[in-house]
Amino acid sequence: MNSRMSRVVGALAILLLAAAPLYLAPFTLTLLNFIGVYALVALGLVLLTGIAGIISFGQAAFMGIGAYATAWLTTRMGLSPWLGLPFALVVTGLGAMVLGAATLQLRGHFLALSTIAWGLAIYFTFGNVEGLGNFNGIRDIPPLSIGGWQLLGSDQIYYVIWIFLLGAMLLSRNLLDSRTGRAMRVLKGGNLLTESLGINAFAVRLATFVIAALFTAVAGWLYAHMNRFISPTPFDATMGIEFLMMAMVGGSGYLLGAVVGAAFITLLKNSVQDYLPLIAPNAAGQLEIVVFSALFILFLQYAREGIVPYVAGWLPEGKPKRPAESEPLPPRDKPATGEPLLSVDKATRRFGGLVAVNEVSFDLRAGEILGLIGPNGAGKSTMFNLLTGAMPVSGGRITFAGRDVTRQPQRAIARAGVARTFQHVKLRPRMTLLDNVLLGAYTRTKSGFVTGALRLDREEERRARSEAMRQLERVGLGDRPYELAGNLPLGTQRVLEIARALAADPVLLVLDEPAAGLRSREKQALGELLHNLRKEGLTILIVEHDMEFVMNLVDRIVVMEFGSKLCEGEPAAIRADERVQEAYLGGSA
Numbered sequence: 001m002n003s004r005m006s007r008v009v010g011a012l013a014i015l016l017l018a019a020a021p022l023y024l025a026p027f028t029l030t031l032l033n034f035i036g037v038y039a040l041v042a043l044g045l046v047l048l049t050g051i052a053g054i055i056s057f058g059q060a061a062f063m064g065i066g067a068y069a070t071a072w073l074t075t076r077m078g079l080s081p082w083l084g085l086p087f088a089l090v091v092t093g094l095g096a097m098v099l100g101a102a103t104l105q106l107r108g109h110f111l112a113l114s115t116i117a118w119g120l121a122i123y124f125t126f127g128n129v130e131g132l133g134n135f136n137g138i139r140d141i142p143p144l145s146i147g148g149w150q151l152l153g154s155d156q157i158y159y160v161i162w163i164f165l166l167g168a169m170l171l172s173r174n175l176l177d178s179r180t181g182r183a184m185r186v187l188k189g190g191n192l193l194t195e196s197l198g199i200n201a202f203a204v205r206l207a208t209f210v211i212a213a214l215f216t217a218v219a220g221w222l223y224a225h226m227n228r229f230i231s232p233t234p235f236d237a238t239m240g241i242e243f244l245m246m247a248m249v250g251g252s253g254y255l256l257g258a259v260v261g262a263a264f265i266t267l268l269k270n271s272v273q274d275y276l277p278l279i280a281p282n283a284a285g286q287l288e289i290v291v292f293s294a295l296f297i298l299f300l301q302y303a304r305e306g307i308v309p310y311v312a313g314w315l316p317e318g319k320p321k322r323p324a325e326s327e328p329l330p331p332r333d334k335p336a337t338g339e340p341l342l343s344v345d346k347a348t349r350r351f352g353g354l355v356a357v358n359e360v361s362f363d364l365r366a367g368e369i370l371g372l373i374g375p376n377g378a379g380k381s382t383m384f385n386l387l388t389g390a391m392p393v394s395g396g397r398i399t400f401a402g403r404d405v406t407r408q409p410q411r412a413i414a415r416a417g418v419a420r421t422f423q424h425v426k427l428r429p430r431m432t433l434l435d436n437v438l439l440g441a442y443t444r445t446k447s448g449f450v451t452g453a454l455r456l457d458r459e460e461e462r463r464a465r466s467e468a469m470r471q472l473e474r475v476g477l478g479d480r481p482y483e484l485a486g487n488l489p490l491g492t493q494r495v496l497e498i499a500r501a502l503a504a505d506p507v508l509l510v511l512d513e514p515a516a517g518l519r520s521r522e523k524q525a526l527g528e529l530l531h532n533l534r535k536e537g538l539t540i541l542i543v544e545h546d547m548e549f550v551m552n553l554v555d556r557i558v559v560m561e562f563g564s565k566l567c568e569g570e571p572a573a574i575r576a577d578e579r580v581q582e583a584y585l586g587g588s589a
């Protein structure tokens with residue numbers, strides 16, 4: 001859909017929603033209220049699971065914290081439900097920070113398991129605290145009221161629920177289209193990629209976790225004042241699983257998926273509860289879970305991405321406008337040509353008994369192109385990891401631009417101006433070429449979560465986009481900024497990685513085996529690109545297995561063998577060196 005058409009459809013949907021109390025029965029409105037509340041939780045999960053790749057079964061527990069916080073404040077302390085909202089947000093936000101700090105270092109299924117553990121722990125805590133009414137819960141929660149007018153009917157709180165939901169969707173949409181949103185989206189590509197872009201992966205994971213919990217807290221607050229009675233049951237593990245199902249069924253990578261998923265599951269649950277007794281009159285309660293599970297398995301088999309992308313696939317695609325030309329981002333300070341830039345002094349790396357890099361030393365000056373070559377297993381990649389901070393040295397010292405960076409984390413080295421590419425290309429395949437390149441400009445821009453969500457970042461964003469466009473053009477990909485990176489052939493993906501690195505305006509560009517796996521024509525195109533960059537005076541360190549590929553490109557070559565430096569010199573001298581011929585050319589090359 002083009003943006004005009006989607007605006008018309010959006011406006012129509014909002015109009016239909018706004019008029020819903022006029023044409024829907026109270027029961028249907030109550031269902032819509034539940035859908036709205038659940039969609040808020042699912043929206044948090046879209047950000048957390050669909051975007052950032054963190055699976056959580058524990059969102060129901062966060063919803064419970066929000067609900068209990070406001071219920072306690074309004075019934076025990078007698079304060080206004082409107083004060084219950086900030087209170088619910090603070091309590092849930094703090095809870096999420098503590099839990100996130102304790103668990104987000106875990107990976108994959110360990111992290112998912114931990115969410116089940118704390119979800120259960122919170123549920124049982126609700127049931128065992130006397131001040132929270134134990135398993136009987138808290139009743140007589142006051143309704144929301146506006147200037148003495150109590151929002152008692154389902155048609156009144158309806159507006160509050162849907163305004164909060166639409167507001168949360170708008171903030172999320174803005175956020176995803178911002179610098180921090182891109183940082184959230186890159187998390188799925190793994191820590192190595194994320195940190196190489198100068199992004200603090202843990203901080204972004206934690207922030208996403210807290211944002212998801214805050215949306216959930218709002219849902220809990222709405223739920224408490226809508227239902228006016230809460231007990232631990234609606235916040236148990238089953239509900240945690242249902243929320244995850246909502247996000248996945250709707251389409252966990254899409255904001256609209258939260259609403260569609262919440263609607264689908266709520267309506268389905270409702271009709272299953274209505275019709276199941278007719279089919280199985282003697283069945284004990286909760287048989288709908290069995291139906292649900294069966295449907296979920298079918299869904300996982302046939303429409304894993306969810307309903308929204310499935311439907312969107314049938315609609316015509318829109319053509320976004322090319323980013324407008326804008327003032328460039330401020331350039332980095334770079335040392336003058338010929339000044340010492342990188343100094344590796346007796347760098348060593350051991351893996352148990354194996355010395356992968358053994359006291360290797362070399363220097364690199366600004367404006368120079370250095371090739372680091374050697375046969376398989378010589379230690380090139382390990383050396384590369386040491387100087388980009390992807391791996392700590394076991395000994396020795398690395399200095400970059402006059403700073404000792406020996407034990408600095410990868411993101412600090414990236415922020416200092418070292419941009420890298422990967423031997424096994426690391427792009428975000430479902431992001432556009434433009435967004436992938438924008439990731440490279442992360443260290444040159446500043447806007448954070450709040451400025452992004454409130455759209456206060458537009459000026460910086462315009463400049464960053466224009467910069468990313470320039471880099472795409474520089475590498476010859478300027479004609480298709482909105483294509484998905486995953487659609488490109490390997491050779492072009494490598495070129496795109498280089499564009500991403502260039503968007504960082506690097507002081508040093510480090511290329512890890514850029515020619516690996518390329519066909520000869522792709523290799524030729526890459527060679528031309530690198531020659532052009534060389535002419536522009538870029539400082540490049542290139543780690544490469546293919547000796548012929550680097551020979552015409554570099555000023556100097558360092559040859560490694562068995563983890564040690566074998567020799568160093570200009571390409572012609574290296575080519576003539578007998579030791580190199582023996583170790584490399586005559587060997588495995």
Ligand SMILES: Nc1ncnc2c1ncn2[C@@H]1O[C@H](COP(=O)(O)OP(=O)(O)OP(=O)(O)O)[C@@H](O)[C@H]1O
Pocket residue numbers: 351354355356374375376377378379380381382383545
């Ligand atoms: N994480 C690791 N754990 C244990 N050993 C490792 C690790 N990484 C590398 N090694 C070992 O260190 C040695 C050097 O490997 P490295 O990958 O740095 O060589 P390379 O020159 O890049 O080789 P290639 O051209 O095949 O990529 C090899 O013997 C390798 O098996």
